[in-house]
Amino acid sequence: MPGLSGRMSTVVKAKISKLLDRAEDPSETLEYSYQKQIELLQNVKKGIADVVTSKKRLQLQEEKLQQQVVKLDTQARQALAAGNEDLARTALERKNVAQTELQSLDSQVAQLEQQQEQMTASEQKLRTKIEQFRSKKEVVKAQYSAAEAQVRISEAATGVGEEMADVGLAMQRALDKTENMKARADAVQELEAAGTFDDLTSLGSGDDDIDRQLAQLSSTSEVDADLAKMKAELGQGAGSPAAGQLGAGESGGQPAEGQAS
Amino acid sequence: MIVRISTEGQYEIADADAGELNKLDARAVEACEASDEAAFHEVFTQLLDYVRSHGEPVGDDDLIGSDIILPPPDVSLAEARAEFQGEGLIPG
Secondary structure (H helix, E strand, C coil): CCCHHHHHHHHHHHHHHHHHHCCCCHHHHHHHHHHHHHHHHHHHHHHHHHHHHHHHHHHHHHHHHHHHHHHHHHHHHHHHHCCCHHHHHHHHHHHHHHHHHHHHHHHHHHHHHHHHHHHHHHHHHHHHHHHHHHHHHHHHHHHCCHHHHHHHHHHHHHHHHHHHHHHHHHHHHHHHHHHHHHHHHHHHHHHHHCCCCCCHHHCCCCCHHHHHHHHHHCCHHHHHHHHHHHHHHHHHCCCHHHHHHCCHHHHCCCCCCCCCC | CEEEECCCEEEECCHHHHHHHHHHHHHHHHHHHCCCHHHHHHHHHHHHHHHHHHCEECCCCCCCCCCEEECCCCCCHHHHHHCCCCCCCCCC
16 A cells, blocks of 8 residues: 555564574574563553653642632622722633633643553553563474574564554653643643732732733633623622622632642 | 554454555555655545454454555654654664
8 A cells, every 4th residue: 555554554564573593593583672662561550650640730720710710709709799890801801711721721621631541551461462562472492493483473572562662652752742731731830830820919010921821811801701690699699699709809818829740 | 365554453354355455555655756745644544544444353362474564644754755764763
């Protein structure tokens, strides 16, 4: 086949034969190949651990953002109740940014979850193939002469070599994606560090950077809608449960830690 | 005939189905060369679906080399164009 599949096969096969040709003696080939398989299995395990770590980190960020959303919402209500509409608007703008980030984190966590599952499945499959290879290797070594062994094992070696190549490729792709997400998570953390999601008590004169980011990121119409809704709610249910919620903003005001690595 | 979908697994396909595979493969290459991203993904997805629906999955404890190796399902046009040359396919 001259197409994509043909070229792909040629490249993979060339690499596998290069891998297997490094040792000349058949039993050495077998052992070398087996060692490589075990190494790869270890690497896959490390790769899975990497994905899990990244996922946990994103989940932690999600939790923090979730808290910020609640806090900013409360603060907007407080500000509005106190008649400070500008402050309420700022709080809602920040809430909007935090919510947008939350949505993207959500889908990234889901993607990592899927990657973790796929890698775990590949690890299982590779483990089965390696076990199969190991027993074949022992049989061949015990029963055949060197020349025969080379022939008998070559198909199995190619099969397992191809599986290794494939698991390697899958892992590389999963880790590349994870890297991208890490970069994204770092960006969110920078926003956090710049005070984008901070509580409004820290709002002062030096907020140009934040304001610029807010202007870029938040959707004004959404904020307007939020504000209108909040006004309506405050107008109707004056006093009742809202009064109890007013204090919540302070209690949730733990200092936002700049580093969550 | 053994066909591997990269990062997914191997399938055993009847030799009679090879002709259709070849046709889809040729169309994928065409779209690839024309840099037509949408067409490429459409044809490539058809190709993968054909293998999945016509093929019998190879067991985990089978050690067979593939006759055909297809790129992974999430392959981008740019990657397909580079034809997976160079380092990186096989670790070590």
